[in-house]
Amino acid sequence: MGFETRRAAFLIVMWTSQLLPPSASCRMASPRIVTSPLGEKRFQFDSSENHIVLYHEKGTPSVYVGAVGMLYYYNFENSTNYAVSFGTEGTLSSCRKRKDAKNYLTLLEKYEGKLLICGTNACNPTCWNWVDGKKEPGINAQGLAPFGLDQNDLVLIDGKDIYSTIKKHQYNGRIPRFRRIRGSAELYTSDTVMNKPQFVKAAVIKQNEAYNDKIYYFFREENPEWPKNAAAPTSVSRVAQLCKGDQGGSGSLSGAKWTTFLKATLLCVDSATDRHFNRLQDVFIVEAADWPETRVYGLFLNEWGYAAVCVYTVGDIDKVFRTSPLKGYNGQLPTVRPGQCQEGEQLTPPETFKVADSHPEVAHKVKQDAILFHSKHRYQQIGVHQVQVADKNTYTVLYLATDKGTIHKVAVLPMGTMNVLEIQPFRSFADIRSMTLDNERNELYVASVSEVVQLPMAMCGAYKDNCESCMLARDPSCGWINGKCTSVYDHGNGTLLQALTHDVFLDVCASSNHGSTKGDYTEPCKNITVVPSSRYYLNCSIESHHANYTWLHHNRNIAHCGSGHRHCIHFIGNMTDELYGTYSCISQEDSFNQTLVTECLINPFEETTTTLFRAWATKASFSFWLGLFHMIVVLLLIQ
Ligand SMILES: *[C@@H]1O[C@H](CO)[C@@H](O)[C@H](O)[C@H]1NC(C)=O
Ligand SMILES: *[C@@H]1O[C@H](CO)[C@@H](O)[C@H](O)[C@H]1NC(C)=O
Ligand SMILES: *[C@@H]1O[C@H](CO)[C@@H](O)[C@H](O)[C@H]1NC(C)=O
Ligand SMILES: *[C@@H]1O[C@H](CO)[C@@H](O)[C@H](O)[C@H]1NC(C)=O
Ligand SMILES: *[C@@H]1O[C@H](CO)[C@@H](O)[C@H](O)[C@H]1NC(C)=O
Ligand SMILES: *[C@@H]1O[C@H](CO)[C@@H](O)[C@H](O)[C@H]1NC(C)=O
Ligand SMILES: *[C@@H]1O[C@H](CO)[C@@H](O)[C@H](O)[C@H]1NC(C)=O
Numbered sequence: 001m002g003f004e005t006r007r008a009a010f011l012i013v014m015w016t017s018q019l020l021p022p023s024a025s026c027r028m029a030s031p032r033i034v035t036s037p038l039g040e041k042r043f044q045f046d047s048s049e050n051h052i053v054l055y056h057e058k059g060t061p062s063v064y065v066g067a068v069g070m071l072y073y074y075n076f077e078n079s080t081n082y083a084v085s086f087g088t089e090g091t092l093s094s095c096r097k098r099k100d101a102k103n104y105l106t107l108l109e110k111y112e113g114k115l116l117i118c119g120t121n122a123c124n125p126t127c128w129n130w131v132d133g134k135k136e137p138g139i140n141a142q143g144l145a146p147f148g149l150d151q152n153d154l155v156l157i158d159g160k161d162i163y164s165t166i167k168k169h170q171y172n173g174r175i176p177r178f179r180r181i182r183g184s185a186e187l188y189t190s191d192t193v194m195n196k197p198q199f200v201k202a203a204v205i206k207q208n209e210a211y212n213d214k215i216y217y218f219f220r221e222e223n224p225e226w227p228k229n230a231a232a233p234t235s236v237s238r239v240a241q242l243c244k245g246d247q248g249g250s251g252s253l254s255g256a257k258w259t260t261f262l263k264a265t266l267l268c269v270d271s272a273t274d275r276h277f278n279r280l281q282d283v284f285i286v287e288a289a290d291w292p293e294t295r296v297y298g299l300f301l302n303e304w305g306y307a308a309v310c311v312y313t314v315g316d317i318d319k320v321f322r323t324s325p326l327k328g329y330n331g332q333l334p335t336v337r338p339g340q341c342q343e344g345e346q347l348t349p350p351e352t353f354k355v356a357d358s359h360p361e362v363a364h365k366v367k368q369d370a371i372l373f374h375s376k377h378r379y380q381q382i383g384v385h386q387v388q389v390a391d392k393n394t395y396t397v398l399y400l401a402t403d404k405g406t407i408h409k410v411a412v413l414p415m416g417t418m419n420v421l422e423i424q425p426f427r428s429f430a431d432i433r434s435m436t437l438d439n440e441r442n443e444l445y446v447a448s449v450s451e452v453v454q455l456p457m458a459m460c461g462a463y464k465d466n467c468e469s470c471m472l473a474r475d476p477s478c479g480w481i482n483g484k485c486t487s488v489y490d491h492g493n494g495t496l497l498q499a500l501t502h503d504v505f506l507d508v509c510a511s512s513n514h515g516s517t518k519g520d521y522t523e524p525c526k527n528i529t530v531v532p533s534s535r536y537y538l539n540c541s542i543e544s545h546h547a548n549y550t551w552l553h554h555n556r557n558i559a560h561c562g563s564g565h566r567h568c569i570h571f572i573g574n575m576t577d578e579l580y581g582t583y584s585c586i587s588q589e590d591s592f593n594q595t596l597v598t599e600c601l602i603n604p605f606e607e608t609t610t611t612l613f614r615a616w617a618t619k620a621s622f623s624f625w626l627g628l629f630h631m632i633v634v635l636l637l638i639q
Contacts, residue, residue, distance in 0.1 A: 038459040040425070043074040046083050048450045051149060054434035055108035055115075056445045063436075063445050063452055064130075066105030066117065071130070076454045082133070088122040094170070095123040100148040107145055109157050118145035123170060142168045143181040152176060154199040154217070159183070161244075163215065165199045178202075178217060178240070178258075187248050187258045193360040194240075194263070197221045201283035204244060205314050207291050211343045213244040216317065218266070218283045218298070237266045237280035237300065239312075239366060241321050243341035249353045259348035262339040262356065264320050265365040268300040268310035270374055277301060277308040277374065284384045286396075292318065295369075299382040299400070307379040309398060310368035317366050324364035329355065373410070373417040378403045383437040383444070385457060387476045389488055390496040395476040397457070399444060401432040407446065411476050414501050420475045421462055425453045442477075442489045458487030464543075467509035468592045471499040472544070480509070525582065525600040530575050532603060540568040540585030540597050547589035549596075554581050577603070 049067040056063045061077035074081045088103045095101045100123055107118040115130040118141050125145035127138030143164045156163040161183030167173040176197050177188040202217035217240050225232040243260040268277040277300035284297045292315025300308050321339050336349050338356030381401040386394050396412040409421040430448035444455040458477035463469045463485045470485035478485050479496030499508045530536045542565055549568040551559040561568035585597040
């Protein structure tokens with residue numbers, strides 16, 4: 001197995017469509033296309049794995065990958081790596097289907113200081129501890145690993161407590177539940193509070209008083225209003241709340257049930273166009289020191305597969321649960337409100353539980369604090385990173401995994417949301433199976449079925465090493481210093497030049513002395529011999545979809561390419577005398593012009609050959625003349 005840092009094998013490809021701003025005033029994306037060393041490192045699995053889970057502990061340089069009967073470890077810093085077989089163990093398989101009779105590793109997490117590894121173990125869920133590179137027996141796997149692969153598994157570990165949506169018995173318990181399976185006493189959700197839920201994400205949010213600490217989980221479920229109301233969406237997105245300190249009810253029927261469950265609809269609507277995004281796809285939570293400021297980034301899709309990102313604050317979610325009436329409940333609310341956490345050893349009173357259990361949904365919906373954008377891309381996963389830039393302000397950067405095996409880096413800037421880069425992390429086209437952010441190391445870990453890649457969050461090498469390109473990229477993680485487009489993580493001391501707040505590109509490069517090329521950046525003329533009457537085409541690669549590209553011939557505009565082209569091409573069908581000379585391809589973005597290519601088309605017979613040769617020239621092929629020149633050179637050498 002090889003450890004590789006194939007720096008050049010990394011591709012940043014072109015952008016195909018732009019982000020639509022939720023409101024009118026928003027600058028469009030300006031992604032770049034580059035093939036250059038950007039600092040990525042990669043490991044290839046021994047074989048292609050059709051199922052993987054990725055575990056990365058923040059701040060470490062390594063990842064663990066759980067696959068089918070296999071555990072991989074990769075250290076990106078010192079290239080230590082290993083693969084260990086994790087085959088089925090113990091009693092013979094109790095699987096009905098043969099494809100299940102394998103050990104699918106489904107959970108890799110730190111629990112009580114050890115790496116906990118759980119797998120299906122041929123329909124006999126089992127957990128192990130991974131200690132000093134060795135397998136040790138682990139805790140009871142009931143609820144920690146499923147009996148076979150299941151798309152609806154969610155496990156949340158918080159200190160000693162473990163919460164899970166995995167069913168505990170193979171052939172019963174078809175109604176999904178959200179349980180506390182370890183730590184404090186076991187609890188589960190009533191079977192009537194959710195309608196065929198698909199779980200998306202769960203998180204613990206600590207409040208100021210410990211008894212108020214909450215678990216929020218996000219899910220989709222079938223809309224009870226559909227098909228009664230044919231216009232209603234078939235499924236709705238929800239957030240549910242539970243008190244961490246919930247101790248269950250006092251009656252025999254409610255003793256092991258959560259008594260603080262409430263759910264609310266999560267709305268993601270572009271009010272300008274009244275477009276609704278109903279299908280919650282992924283959630284990323286950015287914690288704040290002050291809990292109400294903690295932000296929930298929800299990635300949604302609509303019925304056509306278009307994506308939108310909506311942001312909610314935990315303060316807003318909490319307020320809806322605390323203040324909203326219950327849907328369909330008209331009676332007087334009990335003294336202890338449904339959803340209210342109890343202090344100390346107190347249990348939720350039975351009358352409160354009764355009301356909450358029969359009316360689990362609150363009437364008010366959770367509205368987004370902001371919709372960042374919507375886009376034609378069918379994004380699958382979201383990661384959010386806060387970047388402190390040179391002027392000490394903090395910017396939000398989103399990493400969105402597409403369904404085409406690429407990642408879009410999207411910056412939330414004062415003038416709007418902008419797609420700054422499209423990253424193709426794998427050597428060959430492959431789906432992104434897993435993506436994890438490490439905001440201590442400022443790296444991204446991405447896995448496909450055949451490899452796992454560590455990518456720096458700042459890939460400033462993608463923006464040509466000239467000041468204007470570096471500024472125009474508007475990537476918060478990059479700035480200009482010492483003649484290079486440099487990562488803010490490498491030079492976080494305020495000396496970097498950035499232009500993130502300007503709507504129209506201001507010539508910050510020219511007005512400062514940052515080793516800038518001051519816009520007079522030109523490529524040397526490439527001499528190209530073109531035979532008269534032959535064909536030739538001029539090709540200029542499009543780097544930014546935010547720029548215009550123009551081919552000039554002796555400063556006369558001969559071809560213009562807007563966005564949507566991959567290459568700006570000018571075709572010469574029949575080379576004639578007046579078509580020789582200097583051609584240059586100029587990109588224009590805001591007020592910044594840049595010459596990308598200069599080609600000097602030269603007639604091979606014009607200066608170097610005599611009139612006699614010229615008479616033949618139009619009839620003879622170029623290769624003939626090449627051959628003749630070659631012979632002349634050889635003859636001269638012999639003499
Ligand atoms: C690589 O680093 C890991 C910890 O980060 C350490 O356990 C391992 O021994 C190191 N291997 C080598 C070859 O240095
Ligand atoms: C600030 O950046 C400059 C330029 O790269 C570097 O020489 C200097 O050491 C940095 N200072 C600090 C305190 O990091
Ligand atoms: C191209 O040819 C011209 C003369 O025809 C010469 O001055 C120039 O240096 C050449 N450029 C390159 C890059 O070879
Ligand atoms: C190219 O143009 C020349 C001059 O106009 C003409 O004589 C010749 O037939 C043309 N060749 C082709 C292939 O069209
Ligand atoms: C233009 O150049 C790019 C890269 O330089 C290349 O991928 C593309 O195939 C070229 N287009 C044509 C039509 O030759
Ligand atoms: C590109 O060209 C069009 C038409 O010439 C113009 O309206 C537009 O502003 C240009 N865009 C840029 C970024 O220069
Ligand atoms: C940039 O190029 C365009 C034509 O491509 C021209 O109209 C404009 O004046 C140029 N701008 C600058 C600042 O040179």
